[in-house]
Each structure stands twice: as C-alpha cells, then as structure tokens.
Amino acid sequence: MTFSMTDHSNNRHPGEEPQLDSEASELRIVERVARLGTWKLDLRSGCLTWSEATCNLFGVIPSEFAGALDNFYSLILAEDVAGYDNVLARISPSESFFEAEYRIRRPDGEVRRMHERGKGKFDAYGIPTGRAGVVMDITDQQAERELRMQSGELLAQIAGRVARLGGWTIDLPERTLTWSDENCAIHDVPPGYQPTLEEGIGYFPPECQAQVVAYVDACARDGVPYDFELPKFTAKGRLIWVRSIGEAVRDDEGKIIRLQGAFQDITRRRQVEEEKEKLIKELRAALAEVKTLREFLPICSYCKKVRDDQNYWTQIESYISNHTSTKFSHGICPECYEINIAPELEEKSRRNVDAKNIDLRARLDES
Numbered sequence: 141m142t143f144s145m146t147d148h149s150n151n152r153h154p155g156e157e158p159q160l161d162s163e164a165s166e167l168r169i170v171e172r173v174a175r176l177g178t179w180k181l182d183l184r185s186g187c188l189t190w191s192e193a194t195c196n197l198f199g200v201i202p203s204e205f206a207g208a209l210d211n212f213y214s215l216i217l218a219e220d221v222a223g224y225d226n227v228l229a230r231i232s233p234s235e236s237f238f239e240a241e242y243r244i245r246r247p248d249g250e251v252r253r254m255h256e257r258g259k260g261k262f263d264a265y266g267i268p269t270g271r272a273g274v275v276m277d278i279t280d281q282q283a284e285r286e287l288r289m290q291s292g293e294l295l296a297q298i299a300g301r302v303a304r305l306g307g308w309t310i311d312l313p314e315r316t317l318t319w320s321d322e323n324c325a326i327h328d329v330p331p332g333y334q335p336t337l338e339e340g341i342g343y344f345p346p347e348c349q350a351q352v353v354a355y356v357d358a359c360a361r362d363g364v365p366y367d368f369e370l371p372k373f374t375a376k377g378r379l380i381w382v383r384s385i386g387e388a389v390r391d392d393e394g395k396i397i398r399l400q401g402a403f404q405d406i407t408r409r410r411q412v413e414e415e416k417e418k419l420i421k422e423l424r425a426a427l428a429e430v431k432t433l434r435e436f437l438p439i440c441s442y443c444k445k446v447r448d449d450q451n452y453w454t455q456i457e458s459y460i461s462n463h464t465s466t467k468f469s470h471g472i473c474p475e476c477y478e479i480n481i482a483p484e485l486e487e488k489s490r491r492n493v494d495a496k497n498i499d500l501r502a503r504l505d506e507s
Contacts, residue, residue, distance in 0.1 A: 180272040188212065197254070197277050199246030215244045231260040253279045310337060310399040312360060326405045328374035343372050355386065359399055363388035369406060381410040
C-alpha cells in the first residue's frame with residue numbers, strides 16, 4: 141500500500157488549465173484556512189492519497205513521505221488505535237458515512253487531536269473498495285471545549301458552595317452511595333468520603349429514618365421522585381436542616397439502575413422562618429394586649445387607680461404591667477414641671493436664701 145499525491149498536470153486539456161489551476165489554488169487556500177485536508181484510500185490497489193494540506197496537518201513533508209497505511213497508523217497514539225478501528229469496522233453499504241477522533245504524534249513530537257469524516261465505497265456485491273474523506277485538526281477547539289467544561293464545572297462548584305447544594309447517587313442493585321465534595325462538606329466529612337447507604341440514612345434522627353427509607357425504597361422500586369425537608373446530624377454531631385431531592389434513572393429497557401439527587405443545607409432558611417414565626421406570635425400577642433387595653437377600664441378620677449378583676453384598686457402602672465409585657469420608666473412632662481415642680485423649687489430656693497440672710501445678720505449683730 142503506497143502513499144501518493146494526486147497530480148493532474150499531465151491530464152489537462154488546453155482549455156481547462158486556467159480553471160483547474162484556479163480551483164486547485166482555491167482548494168489549497170480553503171484547506172489551509174480551515175486546517176483541513178482531504179484523503180482517499182483505494183483498497184484494491186492499496187494507494188493512499190493525501191492532499192498537501194493533509195501532509196502539513198500530520199507534520200509530514202510531502203516530497204519525503206513514501207510510506208504505507210501502516211505509517212499513518214504509526215502516527216496515531218497507541219491508545220487511540222482500537223477506537224479508530226472500531227469506527228471503521230462499523231462501515232457498511234447501508235451505513236457508509238463515518239466520523240472518528242484520534243490523537244497523533246507528529247514527527248516533531250507534537251501531539252495533535254484530529255477529527256476525520258469519510259465515506260466507505262463498495263462494489264455491487266457489497267465488498268469494500270475504498271474510503272475517502274477529510275481530516276481536520278481540532279486541537280485548539282478541543283482545548284477551548286475543555287476550558288469551557290472546566291469553567292462550567294468550576295462555576296457549578298462555586299454555585300454549590302454558595303447555595304450549600306451537593307449531589308449524590310445510589311447505584312443499583314448494589315445500593316452504593318456516592319457523595320459530591322460539597323455534600324461531604326455539608327455533612328462535616330472530608331472531600332471524597334463515601335459512606336454506606338445505611339450510614340447516610342443514619343445521620344437522620346431515629347424518628348425520621350423510617351420516613352427516609354420509605355422515600356428511597358419507593359423511588360428505587362417504582363421510580364417515585366421525592367422532595368422532603370428534615371433535620372439531620374452531621375458527622376460532628378451538628379444539627380442541621382436539609383432538603384433532599386431524588387429521582388430514578390432508567391436504562392434503555394426502562395429498568396431503574398440508579399437514583400440521583402441533591403442535598404441542600406437549608407439551616408439558615410429554617411432559622412429565618414423560625415424567627416419570622418416567633419415575631420408573628422409576638423406581634424399577635426402585642427395586638428391582643430393592645431386590644432385588652434382598649435377595652436373599658438374602671439379608673440378613679442382623682443387618684444387614677446384602676447380596679448382589677450378581683451375588685452382591688454391598684455396603680456395603673458401595676459395593672460398594665462400585670463396584663464402586658466410593658467415596663468415603665470418615670471419622668472416629668474414639661475407641663476407638670478411648670479405647674480408642680482418649678483414653684484416648689486423656687487419656694488425652696490427662696491427659703492434657703494432667706495435663711496442665709498438671717499444667719500448673716502445674726503453674725504453681724506454679734507460682732
């Protein structure tokens with residue numbers, strides 16, 4: 141089997157030369173821009189034909205390459221050969237188109253990833269006679285794809301940490317439980333820790349475990365999805381609240397082969413809800429107290445004492461304190477100060493001044 145570069149220079153008709161030259165030139169430009177090359181294999185003669193662009197993609201000098209198909213295989217990384225052969229083995233008259241990806245090591249040592257598309261050719265009896273197609277260097281696209289995947293995984297990890305959301309799977313029928321690293325963090329265990337299913341359920345309080353088992357069994361047996369919120373202890377004994385979501389995964393025949401889902405730490409949300417409920421109760425109690433105060437109260441018009449339910453007269457401060465959570469601090473309003481306090485202070489000050497004057501006169505008389 142030999143390698144050849146197709147050259148039509150000796151088969152041109154005089155009137156076709158300019159057009160053929162132009163088309164060949166345009167094809168070479170397209171191949172270089174697209175990093176794409178064409179190839180053709182004749183299985184009857186064993187002739188492998190590569191375009192110049194194909195040679196460039198594989199790092200082969202066209203004028204120096206005189207190998208066979210084995211030389212092409214020698215460029216493919218050993219671990220990718222079997223996959224490539226499996227693709228070729230599936231080519232048939234009814235499924236003649238094929239696609240394959242493989243890595244090559246160029247003569248200069250550089251590793252590149254190639255994407256090949258082709259079509260098998262068969263004679264009237266269904267015997268393969270050849271293949272033809274194109275090959276493209278997708279190394280850069282693959283790198284970008286992997287970078288996007290890594291970025292997506294990183295964003296998913298960040299989102300999981302922020303949302304306190306971790307994934308899990310239960311493989312059936314072994315019932316093997318697998319936790320994501322974020323799920324491990326939620327349960328206060330090291331990353332990569334893989335508990336048994338019994339251990340995972342055992343983190344729930346005893347009174348909740350039967351309920352969790354029922355959810356898991358119904359999902360594994362009948363594919364019933366579930367979504368519940370329950371308290372749970374971590375490996376360090378810390379009490380948290382979690383939301384657990386689970387669903388069944390089936391194979392092509394409809395058999396349930398795996399359960400998958402997520403755990404979310406909703407402890408903070410539950411705390412906020414409890415604080416909200418507490419505040420609502422306090423507000424309701426306060427409204428009830430206000431309503432009680434707004435009802436008719438018997439009060440003395442002179443001393444302002446209030447008669448309670450036991451028919452005792454008590455200070456209004458005592459009555460309100462006994463019926464509400466209100467506490468009092470005493471002060472003097474400006475009006476009461478002017479009417480009651482200020483005159484008393486002025487009279488007291490005047491008496492002090494008169495007493496000092498009398499004392500001063502007495503001392504003067506003695507002297």
